[in-house]
Amino acid sequence: MPEHNTTTVPLSPAPLMQLATGFWSFKTFAASIELGLYDLLAQHQGCTVEEVAKALDLRHRPADLLLAACASLDLLDKQADRYLNSPLADQYLVTTRPGYFGGFVRFCDQREYPAWHRVTEALRTDRPVTWDPATQDSVFSAEDPVMLELFWEAMHSISVSTARTLGEVYDFGTHLRLLDVGGGSGAFPVELAKRYKHLSASVYDLPHACRVAEKKIEAAGLQNVVNTLEGDFLRDDTLPLGYDAILLSLILHDWDEPTGRALLRKCRAALPSDGVLLICELLLNDERTGPPSAALMGMNMLVESSGGKNYSGAEYTAWLSEAGFAHTEIVPLDAAGANAVIVARPA
Template identity: 65%
Template sequence: MPESPPSTTPLLPTSLMQLATGFWSFKTYAGAIEIGLFNLLANGRELTVEEVSAGLGIAHRPADLLLAGCASLGLLDKSGTRYRNSAPAEEFLVEGRPYYFGGFVRYLDRREYPAWQHITEILRTNRPTTWTPGTQQSLFDTEDPQTLQLFWDCMYSISTFTARALAGVYDFTRHKRLLDVGGGAGAFPIELCRTFGHLSATVFDLPPVCDLARQKITDATLDDTIDVVPGDFLRDAELPPGHDAIILSMILHDWDEETGRTLLRKCRAALPPGGAVLICELLLNDERTGPPAAALMGMNMLVETEGGKNYSAAEYRSWLREAGFARVEVLPLEAAGANGVVVGYAS
């Protein structure tokens, strides 16, 4: 009996359709936050389409479609005719919660989404569109304080969970004092000093950012444990001394290779023998084919920075060795802000 020909699966454009319509999901998500849907459903409230329509002051049709869209994305649950926040939405998308994530979504929607519409121009000119090099000092030099506050709020939220992941894979009992370079509002020192009670730390960042860090540190009742030192890690010749661990979280991807190498040399000069620098990033694989989170963050650096890009662990390993670090190891992470930490140990 003759063999049947092997079955062939027809090539379909389904995956291309998903890529093409990805913005539908984002804008549904962003619109629900902006209009206050998750706040309306906070604290376990379960509402019908009609009640959501009245509560948000919108017509029945958009309320119905928004609820269906958010439920399809896992942002809402439904029982009978009533909708409620899903567990992640209740925890992270209700304003006022300790780890509110909605600020990040609003920042992307207001600042980065419009900029990405000019991606062809950016590819051709190799210049960011969210700010104007030559006129502004950096991407953080903005005339819109609300947008800047959204940025720092979202960075704090992401960094908090990245710090917790780091605490689970790296043993900080070997260190006494941390330096968080470009530490923002201090999420890493706050989380790590809470986890490792023997640790003390310093946040090193630009003066306006230090004010945010001081408030977060005070709110965490860690004023006696965490210091704040204003400075500029790009322009200052040296980093603050007296630390045996230095953290660079989502810092090096903002800059070109030479800037990154220079900063790592400063880190090595500031560390005693046995000290370590920890680079927390979304790392590309060595072939530079993924993962998507790292590769697409690199594209976002094209939109946001003059020279930034996402690098691989192999590239960081080379930089660290060139800077004088005797041993390098790579530890995997599972966090929104990083998929790995590259650790360089000073001899």
């Protein structure tokens, strides 16, 4: 009989150490954003520790530690004695870049991180800890003005890159008019209209969200291509008509299953027979065991919402079938805000 190697590799607590200290990486990252490190390095095309310390009003030791930590996180490169932004940081962490991601980091630092200190409370009560459902209709209906601005900048940060990726993997060439339901800052219509010159689009959202979108649309010079429509997709009986493509991006995970199913039925009623519904989300696998990006976003929905959670592709497929969609395809995405787009066509 052949001998089998029964030796087992001993378990190590190293993965647990990584989990336990994950906040070290985030808070280092957030501090570097708050201090303006990446703008400084971009402006001077790299700096020494001494130059960073002087410019950011830090002593030598904390400046040295911050730079070493950011380099270890692949946010900085080092040439001789000078630190420079890595290609990733140069593209996404300099405030003047069109894909600036710092808004999302600031929002997580100032809003999400403190709230997550109460995650056990959210687990025990099944209630959000960032707002009070007894006094607000939803997390989106009323906010501190400063936090509201942070929220929209955060959503815009992740939506811009996600919209660009969507435009690469799905061909909007046959569509003429796009309705972005709950479109927020208008990142998706703006980016898609830039790529597909024939496409016109509307952002359909609450009035205060439309004001944000109008500023972004004007800044992009697309007022004649992209507009806003004020409405409430939860309370309105119907969605606007006349669109051959409807987009739900980063929307369905905010709500419970009955709300999501009802919204899909409204989408079906608003679409022509040759139309398409696109759902961009962080999808769980069908076993609901991952990936972490989707599963942990679900935990964030526990902290932030009264019924939201992340769903699997199988769950969405079942909802779509019930709502009157027969042809469903799940297309993978590699984006900040979504790992897939579900393409659904009416039965």
